[in-house]
Amino acid sequence: MTEPALISMRGIVKRYPGVTALRDVELSVRPGEVMALVGENGAGKSTLLKILAGAARADEGTIEVSGVVRDIQAPRDSQACGIAVIYQELNLANDLSVAENIYVGREIKNRFGLVDFRAMERGAAALLDSLGVTISPQQLVGDLNIALRQMVEIAKALLVDARIVVMDEPTSSLTEEEVETLLELVRKLRSNGVSVIYVSHRMREIYEIADRITVMRDGAVVGVCEASTTTPNDVVQMMVGRELVDLYGVRSVPLDETAAPALEVKSLSSGDLLHDVSFAVRPGEILVLAGLIGAGRSDAALAIFGAAKRSGGEILVSQKALALRTPTEAMDAGIGFVPEDRKHQGLFLGLPVRENISSASLRAISRLSIVSRRRDRDLAAHHSSQLGLRLSAIDVAAGTLSGGNQQKVVLARWLARKPRILILDEPTRGVDVGAKAEIYQLIRTIAAEGVAVLVISSELTEVLGIADRIVVMREGYGVGELNAADATEKRVMAMATGVEGDVS
Amino acid sequence: MTINEVTAKKDPASAGAGAAVPVPERMTPGQRFRLRVRKIVGAREATLAGVVVLLVVYLSFASPYFLTAGNLTVVGRQIALALIISVGMTFVILIGGIDLSVGSTVALVSVLTGEFMVTIGIPPVLAVLFALLGGAAVGLINGVINAYVGIPSFVVTLGMLAVARGLSLGITSGSTISGFPPEFLNLGQGSALGVPIPVWVAVVIAIVAHLVLTRTTFGRHIYFVGSNEEAAKLSGIRVRRVKIAVFVISASLASVSGILETARLSVGQPAAGNGYELLAIGAAVIGGASLFGGVGGILGTALGTSLLLLIQNALILLGISAYWQQVFSGVIIVAAVALNMWRRQRK
Numbered sequence: 001m002t003e004p005a006l007i008s009m010r011g012i013v014k015r016y017p018g019v020t021a022l023r024d025v026e027l028s029v030r031p032g033e034v035m036a037l038v039g040e041n042g043a044g045k046s047t048l049l050k051i052l053a054g055a056a057r058a059d060e061g062t063i064e065v066s067g068v069v070r071d072i073q074a075p076r077d078s079q080a081c082g083i084a085v086i087y088q089e090l091n092l093a094n095d096l097s098v099a100e101n102i103y104v105g106r107e108i109k110n111r112f113g114l115v116d117f118r119a120m121e122r123g124a125a126a127l128l129d130s131l132g133v134t135i136s137p138q139q140l141v142g143d144l145n146i147a148l149r150q151m152v153e154i155a156k157a158l159l160v161d162a163r164i165v166v167m168d169e170p171t172s173s174l175t176e177e178e179v180e181t182l183l184e185l186v187r188k189l190r191s192n193g194v195s196v197i198y199v200s201h202r203m204r205e206i207y208e209i210a211d212r213i214t215v216m217r218d219g220a221v222v223g224v225c226e227a228s229t230t231t232p233n234d235v236v237q238m239m240v241g242r243e244l245v246d247l248y249g250v251r252s253v254p255l256d257e258t259a260a261p262a263l264e265v266k267s268l269s270s271g272d273l274l275h276d277v278s279f280a281v282r283p284g285e286i287l288v289l290a291g292l293i294g295a296g297r298s299d300a301a302l303a304i305f306g307a308a309k310r311s312g313g314e315i316l317v318s319q320k321a322l323a324l325r326t327p328t329e330a331m332d333a334g335i336g337f338v339p340e341d342r343k344h345q346g347l348f349l350g351l352p353v354r355e356n357i358s359s360a361s362l363r364a365i366s367r368l369s370i371v372s373r374r375r376d377r378d379l380a381a382h383h384s385s386q387l388g389l390r391l392s393a394i395d396v397a398a399g400t401l402s403g404g405n406q407q408k409v410v411l412a413r414w415l416a417r418k419p420r421i422l423i424l425d426e427p428t429r430g431v432d433v434g435a436k437a438e439i440y441q442l443i444r445t446i447a448a449e450g451v452a453v454l455v456i457s458s459e460l461t462e463v464l465g466i467a468d469r470i471v472v473m474r475e476g477y478g479v480g481e482l483n484a485a486d487a488t489e490k491r492v493m494a495m496a497t498g499v500e501g502d503v504s
Numbered sequence: 505m506t507i508n509e510v511t512a513k514k515d516p517a518s519a520g521a522g523a524a525v526p527v528p529e530r531m532t533p534g535q536r537f538r539l540r541v542r543k544i545v546g547a548r549e550a551t552l553a554g555v556v557v558l559l560v561v562y563l564s565f566a567s568p569y570f571l572t573a574g575n576l577t578v579v580g581r582q583i584a585l586a587l588i589i590s591v592g593m594t595f596v597i598l599i600g601g602i603d604l605s606v607g608s609t610v611a612l613v614s615v616l617t618g619e620f621m622v623t624i625g626i627p628p629v630l631a632v633l634f635a636l637l638g639g640a641a642v643g644l645i646n647g648v649i650n651a652y653v654g655i656p657s658f659v660v661t662l663g664m665l666a667v668a669r670g671l672s673l674g675i676t677s678g679s680t681i682s683g684f685p686p687e688f689l690n691l692g693q694g695s696a697l698g699v700p701i702p703v704w705v706a707v708v709i710a711i712v713a714h715l716v717l718t719r720t721t722f723g724r725h726i727y728f729v730g731s732n733e734e735a736a737k738l739s740g741i742r743v744r745r746v747k748i749a750v751f752v753i754s755a756s757l758a759s760v761s762g763i764l765e766t767a768r769l770s771v772g773q774p775a776a777g778n779g780y781e782l783l784a785i786g787a788a789v790i791g792g793a794s795l796f797g798g799v800g801g802i803l804g805t806a807l808g809t810s811l812l813l814l815i816q817n818a819l820i821l822l823g824i825s826a827y828w829q830q831v832f833s834g835v836i837i838v839a840a841v842a843l844n845m846w847r848r849q850r851k
Contacts, residue, residue, distance in 0.1 A: 307738055328740040337738060345738055348731035350798050359728055360739045362721040369720045413739070 004067055006031040006195050007052075007083070007164055012061035014047055021047045022058070023220045027197075029164065034186060034196045036206040036227070039216035039239055040432060045199055048216070049166055052197075053085040054078035084157030085166040090149050094142030099124035101141050102156045127155045131185055147178030154185065158194075165189060166197040171205060172293075176497055183209050201459075203232035215239055218432075236461075248440050248465030253448045255468055259283050260319055262452035263335070263421045265304060268313035273299040277313070277478040279471045281421065281452040286443060288467035289456045291496045296476035297456045298340050301423050305337040306330040317421065331360065333421075336414030340425035340456070342403075346410040349399030353389070354380040356398045357412045364417075383412040388438060404435025411442065422446060425456045440466055460489045472496050548792045551843070552807045559814050567821040577700055579817045581692075581768065584706035585761050586783055587809045591713045592757030593784035594805045595750040598717070599730040600797025601650065601657035603751065605642060606758040606784055608668035610777025613639040613762030615672040618681030618772020621688065628688045636759045642668055643755025647748030657751075665781070672774035681772035692767025702764045709757065714802040726750060730797025786833065787812055790840040812836065 005028040014022040022044050029035045039045050050056035052063070054075040062069050065081045072078050078085070092101050099120045100107075108123065110116040124137035133151045141149055150170055157165055167186075171179045186196055186209055200206055206213060207227055215223045215238040223238050240247065261280035268277040274296050281287045289297040302308035304315055306324040314321050317333045324330045330337070339345035348356050357380040358365055365375040380394045387408040393401065398409055407427065414422060424443070428436045443466060447453050457463050463470060470482045472495040480495045493499075563570040570576075589606050596603040616638045620631035642664060649660045694701050717723040728736040729746045737743050758777075766772050789795065790811060791804025812833055819829050 305738070326740075326742075327738055328742065331740045339735075339738055344732070345734045348728055348735055348798070351727060351731050355724065355727070359724070359736075359741075362724055366721050369722060371719055371721055371724060373719075 005029060005064070006033075006066060007081075008064045009048070009052065010062050010064070012048065012051060012058045012063075014044075014051065014056065015059050021219050022051075025061070025216070025219075025221050027214055027221070029195045029197060031163075031195055032190055032193045033211045034190055034198055034209050036210035036213040037197055037199045037216065038201070038206065038213060038235060040436075043216040043239075043432070044219040045216055046168070047219075049085060049168055049197075049199065052078065052083060052166060079160060079162075082161060082163035083166065084160065084162035084164070086150065086153050086157065086168065086170065088168050088170075088172060090146075090153050092141045092149055092152060094140070096141060097121075097137065098128075098135055098139050098141060098144070098152050099137035101152055102127065102137075102159055104156070106159065123159075124155065127158060131155060131158070132188060133181075133185070145178070147174050147181060150174075150182065151185065154189075162194065164195045164197065166199075168199045169201070170198075171200060171202060179205065203235065206235075207232060247437050248462070249437075249444045251447075251468070252444065253284065255285055256282065261316070262318060263304070263454065264314075264316040264319070265300070266314040266316065268300060268303060268315070269311050270299060270303050270309060271311055273308075273476050274303065274310075275476045277473065277476075279478060279481070281454050283420070283450045283452050284447050286447050286453045286455060286466055286468045288463045288470050289454065289473060290460075290463045290467075290470050290492050291458075291473035293458055295473040295496065297473050298425055299476070300473070301337065301339075301425050301454070301456060304330065305335060305423060307337075331417065334419050336360075336417055336419035336422045338407075338410050338414060338422070338424045338427055340429070342406055342410060342430070347398045347406055350397055352395050353384065353398050353401070353409050354394040356409050357383055357394075357416060360413050361416045379416055380412075383416050384408075386415070387412050387442065402432070402435075403430040404432055404438075407431050407435065407439065411439070415446070419451060421452045421454070423454045423456075426458065427455060428457075428459075428462065460492060463487075463492060464489065474498055548844070548847075549801075549803050549807055551847075552791065552804065552811065552840070556807055556811050556814065559811070559818070563814070563818055563821065567818075569821055570817075575817070575821070577695075579813060580703045581700050582816075583810055583813045584700065584702040585765055585768070586780070586787065586813060587706045587806055588702075588709055588761040588764070589758050589780055590784040590787040590805045590809045591710055591802060592754035593781075594788045594791075594793055594800055594802060595713070595717075595726065596657065596754045597730075597785070597788050597793045597795060598726050598797060598800050599747060599750050600733070600795075601747070601750070602661065602785065602795070603643075603646065603657065603754045604661040604781045605646060605664035605668055606754060607777040607780035608665045608672070609639050609642050609755050609758040610762035610765060610780055611672040611774050612642065612668045613759040614766040614772045614776040615676050615681070615774050616772075617763060617766050618684070619675060621685070622681050622683045622772070628685055632688075632763055635763060636756065639759025639762065640752055640756045643752040644748065646755065647751030650751065651744035651747040669774070672776075676772075676774050678774060680774075682770060684767070684770060684772075689767050689770055692764050692769070702768070705760065705764065709760070710802055710806055717802060722746075722749070727798055730799075732798075783809075783812060783833075786837040790837060792844055808840070811840075 008028040010026055012022050012025040013020070025044065025048060027048065037045055047056065051058045054072045054077050057073060063072055064070065070077070070081050072081065093104070099117070102124045103120045108116045108119040121137040128135055128137070128151070131151060131154065135144065135148055135151065141152060144152070154165065170182055174182060183205060186198065189196055198206070198210060210227045213225050213227055213235055214221055215235055217239060225235065259282045262283045264280040266278050269275055277300055279287065289300065291297050299308060303310045304324065306326045306329050315324055317335070322329070322333050324333065343349065348359065354376060358376050361379060362371060365372050365379055384394055389405055389408050393405070398406060401409065428439055431439065443453055443455065455466065464487055467484050467487070469484060470487050470492060471478055472480045472482070472492055474496055482491060593603055593606060613635045616635040617631060620626045620634050621628055626634065646657070646660050646664055649655055650657045691701055696704060717726065725736070725741050725746045728739065728741055729743050733743055762777065765776055787808035788800060788805045790808030791800065793800025793804065815832055815836060816829055819832060820826070
């Protein structure tokens with residue numbers, strides 16, 4: 001194809017204090033093409049999108065749209081170039097109707113200068129119709145599911161005649177069916193001559209929809225490939241930059257299959273969220289709870305940790321049934337919990353790393369309620385150096401650290417308590433590959449020390465990479481258990497989605 | 505290049521990105537001293553302290569009355585009474601709450617003291633104790649409703665502002681109570697070692713509060729709850745207890761201030777403490793406390809209180825009408841916060 005590129009980013013460099021986020025990045029998209037942009041978290045995808053959207057400025061490089069160099073300084077410049085970015089977190093007003101959302105900032109007015117709702121509803125209906133979506137323009141956005149909200153966002157983009165639609169992980173919170181609808185829509189956009197930049201981690205979708213794939217790693221483009229002549233494995237290889245096996249490490253100490261479980265969950269139930277979930281973790285074992293987002297895995301973790309109510313079932317720690325009504329009781333029973341959402345559940349972002357680390361160990365470093373500043377410092381220093389955090393970082397606010405280092409701070413908090421059972425909910429989310437490898441290594445080490453480790457993960461490769469055993473959950477039920485040796489991506493996915501038999 | 509090398513290279517940059525003062529792992533005493541000095545000069549409170557000092561120096565020259573024993577005693581007492589309330593307010597603001605009922609609590613305690621001591625004739629020590637308990641109960645109610653019912657503290661204490669004021673007016677039918685024994689009045693009017701008793705009380709309270717916030721587990725818990733309530737809960741902190749405790753502290757300190765104020769003015773009056781909540785919030789905010797919680801301290805609050813009341817005093821000494829004073833206070837509150845935000849952004 002010799003068609004000129006619709007958009008072409010050349011030699012893009014972006015530096016943040018101390019880090020070069022993008023190094024000489026090239027990205028070009030032809031008209032009517034779906035370009036997938038892939039890379040591990042931290043590879044620079046979001047920064048690149050921000051520059052394209054006018055939310056950040058490149059330090060070097062040019063952006064050409066239809067062969068003309070454009071200076072994109074602010075979101076409105078980007079929009080003027082026909083670029084529409086649909087972020088993971090949608091920009092919609094939930095209390096307004098679909099039509100009002102689509103026309104936000106471009107309201108149609110009647111001759112009295114008042115908003116003409118009728119005309120807006122007619123326009124919105126026509127637009128949604130052209131996308132093959134059946135949503136009433138009068139419906140409140142808050143009443144729609146996430147997939148439909150995305151459709152509204154896309155319709156909003158098309159209203160301003162976007163020629164390039166950028167979608168940032170649009171399917172991360174969609175069900176299988178919703179994903180299908182979205183992909184159908186992307187095909188429709190393409191056939192209308194709109195170009196799509198599609199950011200995703202899911203190889204299956206990418207190979208279903210993309211014409212070409214741009215792979216990024218560590219702030220640079222490591223390759224652009226045709227979807228028709230490559231396999232998902234090639235792409236993953238490029239993304240990670242080495243054999244996957246190394247990333248997850250291997251078990252160093254043989255697992256004692258006869259040991260009594262350190263944690264046993266029997267028929268755990270919690271309202272509509274959890275139904276009759278049972279599993280057990282032995283000392284030294286890594287058990288992974290797999291499943292789709294919303295399958296109830298985090299709810300199970302919160303219930304075990306005493307942070308969510310249980311309506312039934314038993315939790316046994318070292319074969320003793322315990323009530324575990326509050327996190328404090330769970331902690332006293334030797335349980336540690338690294339929650340899913342680092343920013344909202346894990347860290348005290350504005351407080352020093354030191355205080356973050358010792359926050360769950362205050363009793364151990366204080367006498368008569370008075371915190372020993374020396375022991376506070378020693379504890380933080382010891383555990384941060386163990387995790388490869390720099391000592392100079394311990395007085396810095398936790399919020400200033402990178403994702404990987406933030407996760408290490410939360411891990412350090414729990415390791416400082418020497419737990420016998422450690423629950424890790426999505427421990428590598430938003431963490432770059434290097435830190436990922438370190439976190440897996442750490443999980444291996446603590447398991448080898450005899451800690452029972454329960455990991456929740458939505459990434460299939462991660463599930464298969466570190467698990468000794470896998471329990472799959474779906475819609476609040478435990479639907480199956482697999483030994484690592486018998487598990488394949490297909491089997492886990494089939495169980496997680498409830499599709500029996502062979503799934504491709 | 506292996507992945508690990510990449511991280512090793514990236515790490516120092518990302519970890520050190522926010523470090524304001526690099527801490528070498530081993531330091532000579534000289535370095536440590538310089539670091540200390542830099543820390544103090546660079547502290548959030550340094551600018552504010554500078555402003556307060558400048559104001560004092562200016563007033564000493566601008567008005568012949570400022571440095572007189574009489575004026576200093578009056579200003580000292582005013583600052584002391586306000587500081588006691590502001591310290592309590594700082595605790596509440598640190599968990600991301602607000603206590604609008606402190607002014608009304610001052611009135612309620614003032615009235616209760618009068619009722620107990622004068623009308624009923626209970627021995628002064630017991631009367632003070634009962635009045636304090638009454639005031640603390642206000643905080644307990646605020647805290648329990650906030651922690652267990654989940655109503656935002658703004659709303660709970662807004663309701664309590666009206667209820668406590670109403671109770672004070674109802675109990676006294678709106679009139680004042682006088683006829684306190686002189687040994688009680690000495691609390692508000694007397695001095696020890698040449699310094700007014702309320703100043704002693706305020707200094708002790710401020711120091712204890714500072715130590716509680718910076719050195720104890722309870723203090724840490726307060727910052728944790730204010731910084732991220734969910735994370736605090738998941739770190740095993742009993743969030744509700746912390747919340748109730750700070751509201752009880754706030755109301756109790758307002759009560760102490762109410763007792764001293766009653767003794768200073770020699771009357772128990774239902775109109776006492778009007779608007780004190782805004783003064784206390786203003787003082788904490790000027791001192792660098794964030795209304796979102798997790799940021800702030802007693803030193804800042806003490807400086808904020810001093811600044812607000814010194815300016816009031818200055819306006820009086822410089823002969824500017826009392827009616828204009830609020831305009832100045834309002835401007836200063838907003839200007840101080842703007843300055844703080846600007847400093848933070850520049851970092």
